[in-house]
Amino acid sequence: MEFLVLASNPGITFLSPVIGKLENLVRLDISSMNLKNLPREIGKLLALQMLDVSSNQCVALPPEIGNLKNLKYLYLRDNKLSLLPPEIGELSSLEDLILNNNSLQEIPPELGNLSQLSLLDLRHNKLITLPPTFKDLSSLKVLYLNSNPIENLPLSLTNLPNLEVFSLSRCHLKKCPPEMRKFIKELKIRGRFFSDVNLL
Numbered sequence: 001m002e003f004l005v006l007a008s009n010p011g012i013t014f015l016s017p018v019i020g021k022l023e024n025l026v027r028l029d030i031s032s033m034n035l036k037n038l039p040r041e042i043g044k045l046l047a048l049q050m051l052d053v054s055s056n057q058c059v060a061l062p063p064e065i066g067n068l069k070n071l072k073y074l075y076l077r078d079n080k081l082s083l084l085p086p087e088i089g090e091l092s093s094l095e096d097l098i099l100n101n102n103s104l105q106e107i108p109p110e111l112g113n114l115s116q117l118s119l120l121d122l123r124h125n126k127l128i129t130l131p132p133t134f135k136d137l138s139s140l141k142v143l144y145l146n147s148n149p150i151e152n153l154p155l156s157l158t159n160l161p162n163l164e165v166f167s168l169s170r171c172h173l174k175k176c177p178p179e180m181r182k183f184i185k186e187l188k189i190r191g192r193f194f195s196d197v198n199l200l
Helices: 017-021 040-044 063-067 086-090 109-113 132-136 155-159 178-189
Strands: 003-005 027-029 050-052 073-075 096-098 119-121 142-144 165-167
Touching: 017 040, 040 063, 063 086, 086 109, 109 132, 132 155, 155 178
Parallel strands: 003 027, 027 050, 050 073, 073 096, 096 119, 119 142, 142 165
Antiparallel strands: none
């Protein structure tokens, strides 16, 4: 079995550890259920390329998720995550990471190890700042930070060579160094910056 869809079953509150026996699974959709967490055995799905856990009640991810070296698409929106495990930085093939509508208060610096990451959606969380290691996200093209209480943007963001879309509307920015203003101005000229705050 390569594809398994269990989505839209709100009566299911846990995922059986037996899931770890489906070693050939490539796509797993367990969105819109009522899961509180994921079993450690999720880390045995070494062939997995897409994991959709959107619209659940998950408060944490097991460290074993870092074993999923072939994972390209990870959808975690609409959960109750407040922290991410450092092992998230071991997902070396990850291209899309969707985390909007959670309760994230910080991002682990290990996220900077995701050299293939192209899309990062962090909208509607509780982030105040971002780790300096963001500068290592060399493949990042789209970054959504809307609706976070972010006060300062790290200068490391100016080192993202492939950034095409940068959105941070409804944030609480207080400082914007000259280097950051120059970076944002260049993005804005190319129609790649979106904000309701005048930072220039």
